[in-house]
Amino acid sequence: MNTITITKKDEIIMRLVHYFITEENYTPIVVRGVKDEVWLENSNAYYKIIRINSNYIHNNEQFRVDKMKVKNVMRQIKKKTVSLSMKTLNLFLDMNEEVKVENDKNIVSLVLDTGVSEEDVKKIAVYFPSIKEKLIQNVEGLDLILNVTEDINQKTEKNNRIFEATFKQKKIIVTYVLLIICVILFFLTYLFGKGRLDAMTLYLFGAVYSPAVKSGQIWRLITGTFLHAGLLHLITNMYSLFLIGSQLENFVGKKKYIFIYFVSAISGSLMSCLFSEAVSVGASGAIFGLLGSMLYFGYHYRLYLGNVLKAQIIPIILLNLFLGFSLSGIDNFAHIGGLIGGYLSTMAVGITGKSSSSDRINGWIVLVIYIAFLMYMLFR
Numbered sequence: 001m002n003t004i005t006i007t008k009k010d011e012i013i014m015r016l017v018h019y020f021i022t023e024e025n026y027t028p029i030v031v032r033g034v035k036d037e038v039w040l041e042n043s044n045a046y047y048k049i050i051r052i053n054s055n056y057i058h059n060n061e062q063f064r065v066d067k068m069k070v071k072n073v074m075r076q077i078k079k080k081t082v083s084l085s086m087k088t089l090n091l092f093l094d095m096n097e098e099v100k101v102e103n104d105k106n107i108v109s110l111v112l113d114t115g116v117s118e119e120d121v122k123k124i125a126v127y128f129p130s131i132k133e134k135l136i137q138n139v140e141g142l143d144l145i146l147n148v149t150e151d152i153n154q155k156t157e158k159n160n161r162i163f164e165a166t167f168k169q170k171k172i173i174v175t176y177v178l179l180i181i182c183v184i185l186f187f188l189t190y191l192f193g194k195g196r197l198d199a200m201t202l203y204l205f206g207a208v209y210s211p212a213v214k215s216g217q218i219w220r221l222i223t224g225t226f227l228h229a230g231l232l233h234l235i236t237n238m239y240s241l242f243l244i245g246s247q248l249e250n251f252v253g254k255k256k257y258i259f260i261y262f263v264s265a266i267s268g269s270l271m272s273c274l275f276s277e278a279v280s281v282g283a284s285g286a287i288f289g290l291l292g293s294m295l296y297f298g299y300h301y302r303l304y305l306g307n308v309l310k311a312q313i314i315p316i317i318l319l320n321l322f323l324g325f326s327l328s329g330i331d332n333f334a335h336i337g338g339l340i341g342g343y344l345s346t347m348a349v350g351i352t353g354k355s356s357s358s359d360r361i362n363g364w365i366v367l368v369i370y371i372a373f374l375m376y377m378l379f380r
Helices: 008-022 060-080 118-125 141-167 174-191 199-204 210-214 220-226 231-252 254-275 284-300 302-326 332-349 357-379
Strands: 037-041 049-053 088-092 107-111
Touching: 008 037, 008 049, 008 141, 049 060, 060 088, 060 107, 141 231, 174 220, 174 231, 174 254, 210 220, 210 254, 210 357, 220 254, 231 254, 231 284, 254 284, 254 332, 254 357, 284 302, 284 332, 302 332, 332 357
Parallel strands: 049 088, 088 107
Antiparallel strands: 037 049
């Protein structure tokens, strides 16, 4: 008959892992070549990495080597998650008292050599205040294993449901409706006007035109984004809308998608009116808003979309902005306005399972200030 032996270190690790996963939304990550260590990651936290090391550190040289190893792992995770900066809380469970513990710019090292006592909890509470109330303390042995396993399984199951609901293929409707409206209006400019290249026809159909908007024709901020000046212009924008819009609608849901699209369209049109008095049309400002939204979404899911973020979304944004400034006839200010509007509106409505209430509140505050500032500058 086999018996399960639970060491003091094992109990300490279980208590800490339970707290960081269930209360601070960290997830375990696999790091090759390590032994007797636990690595946890939360890309939205201040300390994106929590590392728990139960190996014995017996001298200063070993501590320095250990720190180098941590930095190497951090570089790998930083690259994978497209993080500009990364801070690690490095917890040691077994260290010689003579070792001189020094903090690095991005690595804070704590020695917990008394079994996560009240003193140890105070050390961690400097960085995670809720650990004082949330850390499991009065359960030991097999009961501790059962409690920790059950709580972590429930947390993992909840996260899995959110992940599946987010990335599950859904029926795309809103994107197709937007496409149809743009195509219908394109042909209507021929049936009831002189075509898509005639400025007066586009104006009569509701093109974005700064003097008209300033005079009170606010609807042009939206109607102009459904008009297009030329078949190539229409095809290019509709193809982009189909590719980007269908993905974003699937990820964030129809209601949030509609909000993001129209805020992006309005933001792009406002920016266009601020810097140009020419007649402007096209869905590209709103489409740039969808790219901005994908940028925000991809950042929060960068463990899964890190390569997409680096290889597709960011290069597409930069390339199109570069072309906008390089070629004539492109309203790049509308693109920039749409990009900002899309990012901020997504921050306001939030990403299910990723955005906290404070993130959404901050998003709404910044978005309202941003739109109000554009309106003020335009109508002052």
